[in-house]
Amino acid sequence: MNKVEFEDMIKQYGVDLLRFCRMYLYSKEDGDDLYQDMLLTLWKKRDKIDYDANVKSYALSVAIRIAKNRRRTWSIRSRIAPESSYEQMLDSGTQIKLQDSKAKQSSDPEDIYVNQEQIIMVRNAANELPNKYRAVIYLYYSADLSIKEIASCLKLPENTVKTRLSRGRALLKERLEAMYYE
Amino acid sequence: MNDHELDIILKKSLQPDVSVDDTLFNEKEELKNMKPMWIIKPAIALVACAAIVFSVFTFNNNANVTTNNSSQSTDTTNAFALKVKAVGKQVIELKKDVSIASRYGEVGAWGGGENDDNNYETDYYETFPIACEGNNIDKITYSINNGSFQIINVKGDGFVVDGEKVAPLDKGGILPKSCSDRGITNMEDMLAENYEEGYYSSFTVDPDFQESEDVIVNICDNLTVDEETYRKIWCFSVGPYKDKDISKLSKEENIKMLELVKEGMNDVLSNVVINCTVTYRDGTTESKEIGVTKIVVTPEEAKTLEGFKNKKVKVPSLYTAYKAL
Numbered sequence: 001m002n003k004v005e006f007e008d009m010i011k012q013y014g015v016d017l018l019r020f021c022r023m024y025l026y027s028k029e030d031g032d033d034l035y036q037d038m039l040l041t042l043w044k045k046r047d048k049i050d051y052d053a054n055v056k057s058y059a060l061s062v063a064i065r066i067a068k069n070r071r072r073t074w075s076i077r078s079r080i081a082p083e084s085s086y087e088q089m090l091d092s093g094t095q096i097k098l099q100d101s102k103a104k105q106s107s108d109p110e111d112i113y114v115n116q117e118q119i120i121m122v123r124n125a126a127n128e129l130p131n132k133y134r135a136v137i138y139l140y141y142s143a144d145l146s147i148k149e150i151a152s153c154l155k156l157p158e159n160t161v162k163t164r165l166s167r168g169r170a171l172l173k174e175r176l177e178a179m180y181y182e
Numbered sequence: 183m184n185d186h187e188l189d190i191i192l193k194k195s196l197q198p199d200v201s202v203d204d205t206l207f208n209e210k211e212e213l214k215n216m217k218p219m220w221i222i223k224p225a226i227a228l229v230a231c232a233a234i235v236f237s238v239f240t241f242n243n244n245a246n247v248t249t250n251n252s253s254q255s256t257d258t259t260n261a262f263a264l265k266v267k268a269v270g271k272q273v274i275e276l277k278k279d280v281s282i283a284s285r286y287g288e289v290g291a292w293g294g295g296e297n298d299d300n301n302y303e304t305d306y307y308e309t310f311p312i313a314c315e316g317n318n319i320d321k322i323t324y325s326i327n328n329g330s331f332q333i334i335n336v337k338g339d340g341f342v343v344d345g346e347k348v349a350p351l352d353k354g355g356i357l358p359k360s361c362s363d364r365g366i367t368n369m370e371d372m373l374a375e376n377y378e379e380g381y382y383s384s385f386t387v388d389p390d391f392q393e394s395e396d397v398i399v400n401i402c403d404n405l406t407v408d409e410e411t412y413r414k415i416w417c418f419s420v421g422p423y424k425d426k427d428i429s430k431l432s433k434e435e436n437i438k439m440l441e442l443v444k445e446g447m448n449d450v451l452s453n454v455v456i457n458c459t460v461t462y463r464d465g466t467t468e469s470k471e472i473g474v475t476k477i478v479v480t481p482e483e484a485k486t487l488e489g490f491k492n493k494k495v496k497v498p499s500l501y502t503a504y505k506a507l
Contacts, residue, residue, distance in 0.1 A: 017205070122195035126192075137192070142196045
């Protein structure tokens with residue numbers, strides 16, 4: 001991959017990659033660090049990366065590997081200041097439209113609005129999932145990877161990815177429904 | 183909530199908006215500001231807030247061990263003693279079951295986290311400032327039953343005469359003193375500057391070359407621990423002190439907290455036995471075993487504790503200590 005292709009990759013996938021990094025580490029600051037470290041790793045290895053292959057999936061696997069190597073450290077840090085990190089994520093803005101209570105009652109799923117409180121709820125619930133489900137959920141929803149791409153990224157069989165996605169979703173549904181009723 | 187609704191909610195909630203500017207990569211800036219891949223954590227001394235201050239630590243090896251080189255000895259009796267660089271700038275012989283705090287005992291690097299299988303893992307690096315003195319020593323071999331030795335030295339210096347290499351732990355490390363003298367503050371730079379790093383289950387050194395400012399020996403391991411042990415070690419972040427401002431603990435509470443950390447760390451270290459086998463010039467060998475432990479030392483105790491001469495302990499602190507077994 002040459003410099004032009006590298007920059008092209010960032011233009012094409014940068015947003016999805018950064019989204020994943022921020023969600024995976026549940027912190028804007030740490031996510032941005034992870035994103036830059038991932039780019040740095042890719043930049044150093046650019047001569048060995050085949051641009052025509054699934055470079056997005058590969059980049060995410062690099063990010064996951066870096067994060068795992070550092071998670072010990074981050075796990076302590078994130079426990080110390082989860083709220084502030086979380087605030088920063090929200091401050092960065094979301095694509096989610098703020099809802100009013102009526103919109104919540106909308107019968108058309110496409111019109112579902114989610115308010116900030118619910119965003120926090122969903123993200124908290126996702127963050128508390130067991131790691132093996134979290135990664136798949138974030139790769140699917142935050143990084144917009146297909147099942148096949150997730151399988152390639154995590155080096156897992158597609159059926160395993162499907163199972164984890166399904167179980168992760170079921171767990172989230174269960175938790176969110178319980179929260180809505182509280 | 184049906185599946186389709188859930189899908190939409192997840193998609194909307196888990197896709198934080200990001201600015202395209204945030205995705206830019208500045209190669210030069212990144213390379214300049216590149217953080218160490220391996221992060222070293224100062225150990226918990228008084229206030230465990232050290233856990234959130236991550237820095238690379240370099241081993242201060244200024245004080246020399248007054249090793250009697252075997253080659254210079256005129257005594258013909260085969261004998262050796264194990265000595266540790268103690269806190270108070272002394273070098274003290276290890277005695278059976280007497281824990282002597284290491285000079286670098288406040289600078290352990292411990293990490294912890296939950297792994298993919300939802301088990302708790304802990305890793306640690308502790309400096310191993312042990313020297314061997316004696317007569318007629320041909321070579322000295324250290325081995326460890328659990329974990330490994332991390333040795334960092336200058337390439338080709340011959341510090342490790344022989345050794346049994348094991349898989350690298352890759353969790354951290356503590357750099358030799360000469361690294362800081364040369365402005366090297368992280369592992370990547372160090373490895374690019376003619377240093378090398380190896381992990382060994384056992385290694386052999388020459389009695390005349392047991393230490394150098396270019397060399398450091400650490401003991402280290404990464405292991406699964408039970409939840410109780412994990413919560414003791416990290417009691418200030420996930421255990422009983424997680425909601426307390428530990429910088430404001432009373433002295434008694436602080437000691438209690440340190441005792442808890444100590445207990446957790448000793449759950450891990452109590453399984454570690456280091457064997458030192460000396461081979462004499464006549465081919466005979468002799469072995470001694472070394473244990474490692476954590477101790478809490480209060481200012482009052484430090485006044486009378488062996489190894490703390492010249493060292494004023496102002497606040498209760500946690501130290502790594504070595505003892506003969």
